[in-house]
Amino acid sequence: MTNTLNILLRDPRAHFGLALHRPRNLSLLGMGVAGAVAWGAAMGSHVGRAHLWICALKMPLFLLATLALCFPLMHVVLAVSGVKADVRQTLSVALGGLATFALCLGALAPVVGLFCASAPIPSMASYLNLYLLCFACGVIAGAAGLRTLAHGMRALAPGRVRWPLLAWALIYQFVGAQMAWILRPWIGSSYGVDGYSLSHGLTGNFYAGVCHVMRRWLTEYGVL
Amino acid sequence: MESQSSPRLPAVPEPVYSTISKAADIAASPIWMLRWEADRFSPVGVFTIGGGLLRAQGAVARDLFAASRLRLYTQGCTLLTLFATALYGAILGSSVGPAQVVPAAIKFPAVILASCGLCLPSFYIFQALAGARLTFQQALAAVMMLGAAAGLILLACAPIVWFFSVSTEGDASAFVAGLNAMVIGVSVAFGFHFLTRTHRYTAWKYGERMFDLRVMALWFALVLLVAAQMAHFIGPLDGERGWLGTERGFFLAALFAV
Numbered sequence: 382m383t384n385t386l387n388i389l390l391r392d393p394r395a396h397f398g399l400a401l402h403r404p405r406n407l408s409l410l411g412m413g414v415a416g417a418v419a420w421g422a423a424m425g426s427h428v429g430r431a432h433l434w435i436c437a438l439k440m441p442l443f444l445l446a447t448l449a450l451c452f453p454l455m456h457v458v459l460a461v462s463g464v465k466a467d468v469r470q471t472l473s474v475a476l477g478g479l480a481t482f483a484l485c486l487g488a489l490a491p492v493v494g495l496f497c498a499s500a501p502i503p504s505m506a507s508y509l510n511l512y513l514l515c516f517a518c519g520v521i522a523g524a525a526g527l528r529t530l531a532h533g534m535r536a537l538a539p540g541r542v543r544w545p546l547l548a549w550a551l552i553y554q555f556v557g558a559q560m561a562w563i564l565r566p567w568i569g570s571s572y573g574v575d576g577y578s579l580s581h582g583l584t585g586n587f588y589a590g591v592c593h594v595m596r597r598w599l600t601e602y603g604v605l
Numbered sequence: 606m607e608s609q610s611s612p613r614l615p616a617v618p619e620p621v622y623s624t625i626s627k628a629a630d631i632a633a634s635p636i637w638m639l640r641w642e643a644d645r646f647s648p649v650g651v652f653t654i655g656g657g658l659l660r661a662q663g664a665v666a667r668d669l670f671a672a673s674r675l676r677l678y679t680q681g682c683t684l685l686t687l688f689a690t691a692l693y694g695a696i697l698g699s700s701v702g703p704a705q706v707v708p709a710a711i712k713f714p715a716v717i718l719a720s721c722g723l724c725l726p727s728f729y730i731f732q733a734l735a736g737a738r739l740t741f742q743q744a745l746a747a748v749m750m751l752g753a754a755a756g757l758i759l760l761a762c763a764p765i766v767w768f769f770s771v772s773t774e775g776d777a778s779a780f781v782a783g784l785n786a787m788v789i790g791v792s793v794a795f796g797f798h799f800l801t802r803t804h805r806y807t808a809w810k811y812g813e814r815m816f817d818l819r820v821m822a823l824w825f826a827l828v829l830l831v832a833a834q835m836a837h838f839i840g841p842l843d844g845e846r847g848w849l850g851t852e853r854g855f856f857l858a859a860l861f862a863v
Contacts, residue, residue: 387740390733481734488730491723492831499838501853510855525734 382408389477393529397536400473409476416487417441421566423494427502427511428569439566447557448479455549462545464538474533482526489518497568511568562587634809641666641806648674654681658754666803670815675746682746682753689756690714693763694841700770700781701842708848712841720832721748728824735817747800755796762788797825
């Protein structure tokens with residue numbers, strides 16, 4: 382696994398050159414889960430106690446469940462873009478990007494964990510600061526993951542990666558936002574230290590929620 | 606036929622330190638690089654590593670690049686960091702009061718080593734992402750070398766800081782605080798300087814980059830941020846917290862409050 386990690390991070394082109402013929406999907410899956418667990422635990426350390434292990438479990442679940450839902454469409458997008466890849470190759474490319482994303486988050490997890498564990502609680506200001514910190518880490522990890530995805534797609538079909546890459550990012554983001562809305566693998570409200578519960582219900586809609594917030598915001602400013 | 610009759614001599618391996626890349630122009634090289642090139646050091650135990658970091662930085666850099674004796678370097682540097690920061694922590698604690706000497710001697714090394722440990726994964730992963738040629742063992746050794754190099758400066762300044770601590774009256778405590786801040790700043794700068802020069806030297810010598818400098822610059826900033834937050838969280842100089850007491854809050858807020 383260490384060897385796969387080194388090649389994937391240092392020379393993704395070489396990794397996909399090998400992996401597309403002999404897929405190392407289990408190694409990639411293991412690395413991705415390890416990184417996601419570390420990141421989840423770091424975020425959960427703000428509220429602490431049960432929230433720590435709940436987030437550590439939810440984060441890999443969030444990433445893998447989103448991939449599982451998106452994968453058929455991602456494979457179809459590759460096919461209609463003229464990229465000839467079998468299912469295992471598509472999975473190898475997708476897991477490569479996901480593993481890089483999760484590894485970057487995992488690498489930043491100790492630092493984020495320190496700030497989460499030492500931020501004042503309950504405090505809305507510290508919650509928002511941590512939210513921004515996690516967002517910045519997500520942007521960095523996302524850029525690294527997209528770079529790996531681009532290398533993987535180029536290994537499949539040189540010069541045809543722009544649109545499929547954009548489509549993959551959009552599909553994953555679209556589904557990922559709803560998955561995150563349902564699972565809530567996040568920092569957790571610092572006001573709910575003694576009241577955190579899994580029973581918030583696996584329902585709701587991210588996009589409807591955004592519309593609701595926008596409408597309320599526009600109403601408050603007198604636009605509507 | 607002649608070659609068959611002549612005795613076969615054992616092949617003499619070329620020393621690593623004589624393989625300067627052809628691209629390197631020795632005449633135009635900075636003097637420190639030539640000095641590093643002439644450095645020779647062979648560590649014989651964990652307690653000799655400090656001497657290598659002071660007198661033979663070039664040899665240490667070559668060993669780090671070649672991944673040679675990394676375990677010895679890592680152990681030696683960790684011990685050195687631990688000892689130097691414990692001693693300096695005790696001196697820092699003595700400026701607060703006698704009761705704070707032992708807690709500070711334990712908490713200050715904890716701040717430094719924990720900061721190094723927390724930032725190690727990001728150092729390794731992001732250096733690898735930037736294409737740097739660095740294994741995890743090399744990354745660990747490099748981070749501990751940073752700590753040990755800084756620790757050497759702390760050790761060297763410890764007697765002076767102790768002298769000012771015991772001889773300065775309470776109304777001039779701001780001076781002692783400023784002195785401590787300056788010493789810690791200089792020691793950290795020396796550690797960063799050592800790693801940066803190691804990168805430049807190995808790039809010059811082998812024509813291959815060991816670190817990515819942009820990532821390293823950002824990582825330096827991250828280490829400082831983490832160390833400051835860790836110090837605020839653990840509070841090595843806060844006598845009211847007890848041994849395991851921590852305080853939540855962002856270090857900048859506390860700084861502005863002061």
